[in-house]
Amino acid sequence: MTESSPVRSTRPKQVRPATEGWTQQKDAEGRPLLQFASPKRGKPPVHLADLTPDQRVEKIKELGLPGFRAKQLEKHYFQHWTHDPADMTDLPSEGREELVHGMLPPLLTEVRRLETDRGDTIKFLWKLHDGALVESVLMRYPGRITLCVSSQAGCGMNCPFCATGQAGLTRNMSAAEIVEQIVRANRLIADGGLGGKKKDDHSAERVSNIVFMGMGEPLANYARVMQAVRVMTDKTHGLGMSARGITVSTVGLVPAITKLANEDIPVTFALSLHAPDDTLRDELIPVNSRWKVDEALDAARAYFDKTGRRVSIEYALIKDMNDHAWRADLLAKKLNDRGRGWVHVNPIPLNPTPGSIWTASDVSVQNEFVRRLNDAGIPTTLRDTRGKEIDGACGQLVATEEDEAVAAVTPLEV
Numbered sequence: 001m002t003e004s005s006p007v008r009s010t011r012p013k014q015v016r017p018a019t020e021g022w023t024q025q026k027d028a029e030g031r032p033l034l035q036f037a038s039p040k041r042g043k044p045p046v047h048l049a050d051l052t053p054d055q056r057v058e059k060i061k062e063l064g065l066p067g068f069r070a071k072q073l074e075k076h077y078f079q080h081w082t083h084d085p086a087d088m089t090d091l092p093s094e095g096r097e098e099l100v101h102g103m104l105p106p107l108l109t110e111v112r113r114l115e116t117d118r119g120d121t122i123k124f125l126w127k128l129h130d131g132a133l134v135e136s137v138l139m140r141y142p143g144r145i146t147l148c149v150s151s152q153a154g155c156g157m158n159c160p161f162c163a164t165g166q167a168g169l170t171r172n173m174s175a176a177e178i179v180e181q182i183v184r185a186n187r188l189i190a191d192g193g194l195g196g197k198k199k200d201d202h203s204a205e206r207v208s209n210i211v212f213m214g215m216g217e218p219l220a221n222y223a224r225v226m227q228a229v230r231v232m233t234d235k236t237h238g239l240g241m242s243a244r245g246i247t248v249s250t251v252g253l254v255p256a257i258t259k260l261a262n263e264d265i266p267v268t269f270a271l272s273l274h275a276p277d278d279t280l281r282d283e284l285i286p287v288n289s290r291w292k293v294d295e296a297l298d299a300a301r302a303y304f305d306k307t308g309r310r311v312s313i314e315y316a317l318i319k320d321m322n323d324h325a326w327r328a329d330l331l332a333k334k335l336n337d338r339g340r341g342w343v344h345v346n347p348i349p350l351n352p353t354p355g356s357i358w359t360a361s362d363v364s365v366q367n368e369f370v371r372r373l374n375d376a377g378i379p380t381t382l383r384d385t386r387g388k389e390i391d392g393a394c395g396q397l398v399a400t401e402e403d404e405a406v407a408a409v410t411p412l413e414v
Helices: 053-062 069-079 096-103 175-190 218-233 254-261 278-284 293-307 325-336 363-375 401-408
Strands: 109-116 121-127 133-141 144-148 152-154 169-172 209-212 246-250 268-272 311-317 343-349
Touching (some): 053 069, 069 096, 121 175, 169 218, 218 246, 246 254, 254 293, 293 343, 311 325
Parallel strands (some): 144 209
Antiparallel strands (some): 109 121, 133 144
């Protein structure tokens, strides 16, 4: 090689997290702002799903009615997915409307509905009682129906690659507002509104799987999310769903992960990691400034030890940012250092958002990332992307200016 020959670097290209088209909120010290507390707004009306079974009976008695009316309302709402008094002919006609509206007040107003995947994927835009906007995504797969639910209006975790985080946190959702997304989805399915089921698919025609991967950080709204999960899994007084079909995700709120492990409800736990090294994750996932990669992974391993439920690691593959071969190797090492058989990795090609300059990794890079993890003994599956065409995929949920304009002229349901 002569002196004039160019020296070709073997270092992989490294793109740093940055924003384009929007300004990331910062605190007084210039760090990305984290919002753990919900801004104070008017609370939604108290709903049957916000209450324990005993509290429901007490409230019915306070209204001067016998306690067994609570069981009748539970059946109509959780099994027939209705809050229309006209459907509840087993209730006395006198005072029926007042009872139903008092116990099952309207919570969500459908603003718009978008479909893709031949009708097998539907994104809903909902307006809450105070005008806040949230989205949920309903997806039919062979043998199951999955609903991606929101737990907050907006999100306070401020991750720069996520559209939801760009808007900040509007407020926490109530337990009933979370549950209502499922009830409304079940009603739509029962009315034939979700794609056609294949002949060899013998699954039930209702939501079977829940993923808390819509708007919000679920563990930042811990008490209400757990009340919603209890209602989902209650086979006598709730929706009767399997806890194993419910996935609760987090960007890494370590104390809340520990609380979740102690709940004795065997939900699937998913850690949205997105980088195995603190240098990058500090910028990519601002909460990493509180709880580092190793702390989050230790908490995830402890969840497995406590529950016996295998943990999912979510990893958005972003071109030239976090998709390097050495990061796959580092992730494999950190997971294997904590034992074998406790974890499964779900890489997913990044879904681009309006304010972002980033894009998904090249297919060859995705495949190499997955190969290295699998070769290291880490079960790894590249995740299917649904709803990208309607901005309904992971990280794309956000109320646009067009959404807000439509919502502004949509009257609240009464």
